[in-house]
Amino acid sequence: MGEDLHRAVADRLDLDGQRYTSGRRTLVETLVGATRPLTAAEVVTESDLSQSSAYRNLSVLEGAGVVHRVSGTDEFARFELAEDLTDHHHHHLICESCGVVRDFTVPDALEESVDALASQVARSAGFEVRDHRLDLFGHCADCRSATQV
Numbered sequence: 001m002g003e004d005l006h007r008a009v010a011d012r013l014d015l016d017g018q019r020y021t022s023g024r025r026t027l028v029e030t031l032v033g034a035t036r037p038l039t040a041a042e043v044v045t046e047s048d049l050s051q052s053s054a055y056r057n058l059s060v061l062e063g064a065g066v067v068h069r070v071s072g073t074d075e076f077a078r079f080e081l082a083e084d085l086t087d088h089h090h091h092h093l094i095c096e097s098c099g100v101v102r103d104f105t106v107p108d109a110l111e112e113s114v115d116a117l118a119s120q121v122a123r124s125a126g127f128e129v130r131d132h133r134l135d136l137f138g139h140c141a142d143c144r145s146a147t148q149v
């Protein structure tokens with residue numbers, strides 16, 4: 001990751017008639033440095049951009065397909081770089097108590113099993129699978145230990 005990623009982001013923005021401004025680059029770098037999807041408020045804190053600039057540029061990046069919105073269980077949208085830009089296929093653990101969303105990856109063999117299962121389910125519906133998403137909902141370790149006290 002690095003200049004290749006920034007070039008790919010610039011191309012994607014260009015297709016959408018947008019320029020890759022320094023504010024947008026800062027946002028992309030903020031998301032590159034994050035280990036999980038960030039809320040808009042977290043993006044503001046981490047990027048040091050003003051709230052209005054961060055929100056406006058997030059929405060431009062989302063519109064151009066650079067940034068994806070991850071739906072959780074609370075009212076806060078969370079953002080991450082599109083998987084097809086980062087080439088980092090992953091899944092999410094979503095806490096229904098505190099709302100935190102964490103990334104997780106699974107071994108290739110398990111990914112293949114998920115794909116095989118998905119194709120099998122899809123075939124009976126005449127559907128062709130291109131990709132999958134698998135998000136798990138439940139309670140994170142912090143919330144679980146808090147309720148056990």
Ligand SMILES: [Zn+2]
Nearest residue numbers: 095098140143
């Ligand atoms: Zn939690």
Ligand SMILES: [Zn+2]
Nearest residue numbers: 089090111114
């Ligand atoms: Zn997967």
